[in-house]
Structure formats: structure tokens, C-alpha cells
Amino acid sequence: MKLNIKNNETAVFAVGGLGEIGKNMYGVQFQDEIIVIDAGIKFPEDDLLGIDYVISDYSYLVQNKDKIKALVITHGHEDHIGGIPYFLQQVPNVPIYAGPLAAALIRGKLEEHGLLRTTKLTEINEDTVLKFKKLSVEFFRTTHSIPDTLGIAVHTPQGIVIQTGDFKFDLTPVGDQPSPNFQKMCRFAEEGVLVLMSDSTNAEVPTFTKSERFVGKSIRHIFDRIDGRIIFATFASNISRIAQAADAAMAHGRKIAVFGRSMETAMVNGRELGYLNIPDDVLIDAHQLNSMPADKVMILCTGSQGEPMAALSRIANGTHRQISIQPGDTVIFSSNPIPGNTVSVNHVINQLSEAGAEVIHGKVNNVHTSGHGGQEDQKLMLRLIKPKFFMACHGEYRMQKIHCELAQQCGVPEKNCYIMENGDVLALTQDSARIAGHFPAGDVYIDGNGVGDIGNAVICDRRMLSEEGLVVVVATINMQKQAVLAGPDLLSRGFIYMRESGELINQAQRRVYRTIKSTFSSSEKVTEASLKDAITSNLQEFLFDKTERHPVILPMLILL
Template sequence: MKLDIKKNEVAAFAVGGLGEIGKNMYAVQYQDEIIVMDAGIKFPEDDLLGIDYVISDYSYLKQHADMVKALVITHGHEDHIGGIPYFLKELPTVPVYAPPLAAALIRGKLEEHGILRETELHEIGEDDVLKFDKITVDFFRTTHSIPDTLGIAVHTPVGVIVETGDFKFDLTPVGNQPAPNLQRMAKLGSEGVLLLMSDSTNAEIPNFTKSERFVGHSIRHIFEGIEGRIIFATFASNISRIAQATEVAMKNGRKIAVFGRSMETAIVNGRELGYLNIPDDVLVDAHDLNHLPADKVMILCTGSQGEPMAALSRIANGTHRQISIQPGDTVVFSSNPIPGNTTSVNAVINQLEAAGADVIHGKINNIHTSGHGGQEEEKLMLRLIKPKFFMACHGEYRMQKLHTELAQQCDVPAENCFIMENGDVLAMTENSARRAGHFPASDVYIDGSGIGDIGNAVIRDRRMLSEEGLVVVVATINMQKHTVLAGPDLLSRGFVYMRESGELINQAQRRVYRTIKQTFTNNEKVSEAMLKDAISDSLSDFLFDRTERKPIIIPMLITL
């Protein structure tokens, strides 16, 4: 894995986050120092059966562990911090630097994984500076859908590399959040920036993203028209949205009940850090709900993405131990489905409607706004930072391509713009930039407690099992006498219902029997593996010919 990075060059690359939404992880390397920025996860698409999370491949960083000086976090969303425990299990001595809310969320994760005591975790703010032998790191304040968001400026002897993190220019943020620091961004730009690595998520949106305060007006209008209970579902990390919903609920005289572990954690952290102003006497538990009038209650919960085990899903399907849908309930979805979740979100909405609730969701109700800037904000960032070179980050290929076109409109020459993939390395001097090789940066699957032990072959088998089913062939064979002593018997799971497919099963058994006999006849020496391969090939062809399906064939031979 030898990369062509010269001593007088600074390198920038992504370990995750390019060509995808999620598992953001970027790095700057100068000589013997590497600064890593973010370590996120990606939620699996529907075809990744049984997979809980997807993380980046940390192999390159692990091989250069002595060079990794810091892991610096831009903000506390899962696609930026979710992979930290897995990263630290590979590189346990790397110190982590994170803004206050992200640091609080990271502590919870590290405690869950049993590695909090061994981890060096530091809180940082906009005015902090991290100094290493050759690299200095400082920050500038941005706004997003979570408080305490920072952009990162990595100062090297070759030049400054800016990584924006997720951002939008919300000039009227809610709660105690300050506005983005345009002056500091402009100062970076006036002093000279070598490379801008910028958020491309909303590169397809041709305008400014609406302020979070705009959503507050919609929430106020919706709440004032509801007489029954309100069940408000949103991302637990969207403290700004929670702040607005709870503020409107309190103004309408409603008590607030919180359900979902991540939502409970968000409330605790938000109150401690001053982003949520919710008095103790406003918060009630499940037992108090039954004693309060319906118009004096708001239930705040997780599950806006249709997650099966989240509070809202369990309320919808009637399995929640403490809450059930009552006539007159209104459920407010204050989020848009992220890619891959639309089907599960619609299923929850259908269940809620069937149980008698009114459901408010979708863009037409103006109850959600993105945390990412649209094209106008991306252009504003480009104009403020004025980079010599540009790399589009945080997005799928089409988003990177559109963002690159915006950079060219903002006077970054086309030859200075780069659309990279995870593992591609961009090496730069003060006046030049070139591709300097590639290291493996494929997805790593987390399945239960297993990390990386599930590969594409296993996923393919799971997909086949889900779509085509399984056929097990059992036979007892005397390998010396070349005879079948018992069987072959077939067992079908997820392929055909055996009681109604007797003729097909009988024909398949005869086909397997003939295959075993022919294998012995045509070969002087026959191994168990040779028999299994012959049975699998023959039976697979036979079943496909009859059913146009290819179940997984598992021969189980008892040999004597």
C-alpha cells in the first residue's frame, strides 16, 4: 500500500464519505503527521440483510498508527461520530477532540463499549488551537441541525486545508446557538487556503436552505390547532427542533413526556449544555400521562425514520408497554426519510392511521428543514474561503459533480477541482495538485458484535436465502462400496412447501440419486467434496429448469 506522497507535499483523502451519504471520515497527512476528521457510520440499505451499521476500513490509518496525532470531530451526528468506538478499538491511543455536545454523545458511546476510561477525550470550541510538531488545527463556527458545529482548518507548511463539516448558513439560529462566524471564514480566505473540502449533500437544491426558525412558525401553527395529545417524532440529535417543539408545547400549557433512550439522552445533554430550557415540573413520566387531559400532553419520541425498535414504531404496532394510540391523537413527523428508510416510515404511518391517529408529515406542512446548505450556501462558502484547489465531500457522485461545477462558477479553475473516491489521495504543493495513488477503503460491516467478519459472499448468501430459499440434501453413503445406504432426502425452507410439491421433491430425489451413482461411475477416486459439488450443480440446474428459481443447495452427507 505504497502511496506516492513526496516530502514537500501535503496529502488529503477520505476514508469514508465520498460517493455516499454517511460514514464521513477525512484526513490530512504531512510527512509523519496525520490529522483525522470525523469517524462516522452509515446505516445499511435494505439489501444489506442483517447488517446493523457500515463503517470505514481503518486499515491505512492502523498501518500508520504512529503518525495519527488526533481525531477531530466537527459535530455530533452519527454519520460523523458513530464509528469512533470501532476506530478507537483499532487505534486506542489517538486523542479525540470534539465540541461540547458531540463530546457528551461520544462519552455515552465509549461508556457503552467499555472504553471510556482508556480514551483521551477533550472538549474544544471555536477559539481552541491544537498544535502538533508540523501541523496546527483551528476552527470556525458553522450552523447545522445540531448545536456545536465546527469547520476545521488544518495549517501545514505547504498550505491550509479547510474541511467544512456539515453546514448551512442559518443567520437566525434558534435557542442559544450563535450564528456562523462569517468573519473567521473570510479571514481564512483572505490569508489563503490551499484546499477546500466541502459538504455536497444539498448540491442538487438550487437555493438557500430555510432557517430552523422557519420550522418553528410551522410547529406553532400546527400545535395551536390540535386539541388531543401530540406525539412529536424527530431525530434525537436535532436539539434545535426539540427546543422549538418543547417551547411551543409549554406555551400551550402542555406537559412533556420523553420516550426513547437516545431522546432521553438528548434531553439530558441539551439541558446541561443550556440548549434546552425545560423546567423539571414540565417533564412527566408515563404514569402521569393517564392523569392529564389529552390537550395538556406532548409525547416526544424517537422513531421518525421508522426504526423497528424505536418508541414510535412500538407505539404504532401496539407493542409499547406504556403508550397506545388513543382517538384524537396527532402524530407529527418532523423529519424527512433518509435514503433507504421510506418504506419503513410509510409502514409506521399506515399503522398509526389504522390505529386512529391523525398523522402530519411531509414537506407541505413545513415541519422540517435540512441542516445542509443548498447551492447558494455552497457558493457562499466557496467565495468566503477562496481555495486554490477544491474537493467535493459529503455526498454521492452526482452531488459531488454538481458541487464541482459550482466551484468552477466561483472561479476555481476546472483543472484545480477534483472528484475523488474513498481511498484516493490528493497530493499538493503550494502550486500543484495531483492524484498520488489509492489505498483500500471499502465498507466494513457490523453485524451484532462482529466487525468485518461479514463479507460480500455472506451478504450474497443472505440475499439468496431471502429471495430463493434453501434446500438441504441428506444422504448416507458407503464411500468404499460406492452405494447409497439411506436417502437422499430433501428438506425445503423458503423454497417450496413440501406437502404441496411432492412430485417435484420426488423427481429431485431421483435426480440426486442418479448424480451420486454417475459420479462414482465416472471417477476412480471420489471425495466427499466432489460428491457435494456434483449434487449442488445437478440439483441447482434441475430446480431452476422446473421453477426458474435457484435456492441455496446444502448437501449433508454421512459417509462410511
């Protein structure tokens, strides 16, 4: 993991967030100082069976933990803060700096993992300046789908490194939230921005992203025509959307019932920090909900992504203890499915429709707008910042490629635009940039309490088990006499129905018996491992020939 970074170079890299949506974690390094930006998670795709979250491989930062001066946070979304507890377990005592809402969310995570008392967590705003021996960090206001969103400006001897975080240019943000700080961005440009690391998520969208207020108007119009009960589902972290739904509900004389742990937490944090102006007497519990007229309530809940255990999914499938779908209910999905969640969302929509609810979702109804800027937002950021070099971040490869093309249209030379992978290191002087090596930055899987103990081999086995099934071979063998004393017997799960496959099972048993005898008759020394290998390979070949399937073969030998 030896990198070729010279003393007169600033290095920038991503531990996660390149070539993917999620797992955002970036670094700026000069000599013996490293500033880490964000520490997110990624939610697993459907093929990662049993995996709860995906985090980054922190091994490079672990090896350089003495150089890390700060972990600075752009905003409070899970793909930017969800990995913090796992990072701190490997690299303890890193001071964290975050805006008020992100700090509140991080505090909850640290408390849950028993790390709150041992972690220095400092609340910051855009006027905060962090000064270290060789590097300093400033912040600038941006807008996104969550309050307190900040861009990061790291001052280095070679120039300013800017990480935008997630952003769009919303000039009319909801509530008292300020608009983006154009003046500060221009000031950085005048001082000289060495490299811009910018959000690429919506690089395929050829427009400006609509303001959050645009959705607010649609929500109010939809509420105007609903006489029954409203169930409103959105991301718990989208405080602006929650605020607009709550305002529309109160304007129509509706009380609000909140369901879902993360939504309840968002409500508490949003009210405490002043982002949600919802009086106590507007909030009701489940008992009050069931005794009120349908046109006087709104249920605010999690589950807009079809998560199986979220409140909306349990309402849809009839397993929620306190809420069931009633005739006249209207369910509003105020989000778009994250890639990989479309099937789950459609399943929940179907269940709700079958139960008798009217479901409103999608762009047609204008109940969602992205928190990420489209091409016009991205070009505006490039024109404001005027970087010498450009690195496309937070996006899949095709998004990064388009974003680099936009940078070239905005005056950044093609040779100065970089599409990098996690672990690639870009070393910069005032006038040059080069790839200075690579460190391991693959995916690490979290399964229950296990972190990193599930590798690709285990995932492959799970996939095979789910698709092909399992065959267990049981036999009792006398190794000295080289004799089969009992069996072999076969058990199948998820492969064939044994009662209807007697002939196949008998053939397979005879095949295993012959395999064991032939292994003993070979001139090589026979061990338990060699017996298992022979049984597995021969039985797999036989079963594929008969069924064209590859079940997992598990030999269980009792040796005497």
C-alpha cells in the same frame, strides 16, 4: 498500499464519505503526521440483510497509526461519530477533540464499549488551537441541525486545508446558539486556503436552506389548532428541533413525556449543556401521562425514520407497553425520510392512520428543514474561503459533480476541482495537485458483535435465502463401497411447500441419487467436497429448469 506522496506534499483523502451519504472520515497528512477528521457510520440499505451498521475499512490508518496525532470531530451526528468505538478498537490511544455536545455523546459511546478510561477525550470550542510539530488545527463556527457544529482548518506548510463538516448558513439559529463565523472564514481565505473539502449533500437544491426558526413558526401554528394529544417524532440528535417543540408545548400549557433511549439521552445532554430550557416540573413520566387531559401533554419520541424498534413504531403497531393511539391524537413527523427509509416511514404513517391518529408530515406542512446548505449556501462558502483547489465531499456522485460545477462558477478552475472516491489520495503543493495513489477503503459490516466477519459472499447468501429459499440434501454414504446407504432426502425452507410438491421432490431425489452414482463411477478420486459440488451444481440446474428459481443448496453428507 504504497502511496507516492513526496516529502514536500500535503495529502488529503477520505476513508469514508465520498460517493455516499454517511460514514464520514477524512484525513490530512504531511510527512509523518496525520490529522483524522470524524469517524462515522452508515446505516445499511434494505439489501444488507441483518447488518446493523456499515463502517469504513481502517486498514490504511492502522498501518500508519504512529503518524496519527488527533481525531477531530465536526459535530455529534452518527454519520460523523458513530464509528469512533470501532476505530479505537483497531487504533487505540488516539486523542479525540470535540465540542461540548459531541463530547457528551462520544463519552456515552466510549462508556458503552468499555473504552472511556483508556481514551483521551478533550472538549474544545472554536477558539481552540491544536499545535503539533508540523501541523496545527483551528476551528470555526458553522450552523447545522445540531449545536456545537465546527468546521476544521488544518494548517500545513503548503497552505490551509479546510473541511467544512455538515453546514448551512443559518443567520437566526435557535436559542443562544451563535451564527456562523464569517470573519474567521475570511481570515483563512486571506492567509491562503490550499483546498476546500465541502459538504455536497444538498447540491441539487438550487436555493439557500431555510433557517431552523422557520420550522419553529410552523410548529407553533400547528400546535394552535390541535386540541388532543400531540406525539412529536424527530431525530434525537436534532436538539434545535426538540427545543422548538418543547417551547411550543410549554406555550400551550402542555407537559412533556419523553420516550426512546436516544431521545432520553438527548434530553439529559441538552439540558445539562443549556441547549434545552425545560424545567423539571414540565417533564412527566408514563404514569403521569396516562392520568392527564389529552390537551395538556406532548409525547416526544424517536422513530421518525420508521425504525422497527423505535418508540413511534411500537406505538403505531400497538406493542408499546405504555402508550397506545387514542382518538384525537395528532402525530407530527418533524423530519424527512433518509434515502432507503421511505417505505418504512410510509408503513408507520399508514399504521398510525389506521389506528385513528391524524398524521402531519412532509414539506407541505413546513415541519422540517434540512441541516445541509443548498447551492446558494455552498456558493457562499466557496466565495468566503476562496480555495485554490476544491474537493466535493459528503455526497453521492451526482451531488459531488454538481458541487464541482458550482465551484467552477465561483472561480475555481475546472482542472483544480476533484471528484474522488474513498481511498483516493490527493497530493498537493502550493501550486499543484495530483492523484498519488489509492488505498483500500471499502465497506466493513457490523452484525451484532461481529465487525468485518460478514463479507459480500455472506450478504449474497442472505439475499438468495430471502429471495429464493433453501434446499437441504441429506444422505448417508459409504465411501469405501461407494454406496448410498440412506437417502437422499430433501428439506425445503422458503422455496416450495413440500406437501404440495411431492412429484418435484421425488424427481429431485432421483436426480441427486444419479449424481452421486455418476460421481463415484468417474475416474477421478472422489472426496466429500467433490460430492457436494456435484450435488449442488446438478440440483441447482434441475430446480432452475423446473421452477426458474435459484435456492441455496446445502448438502449434508454423513460419510461412513
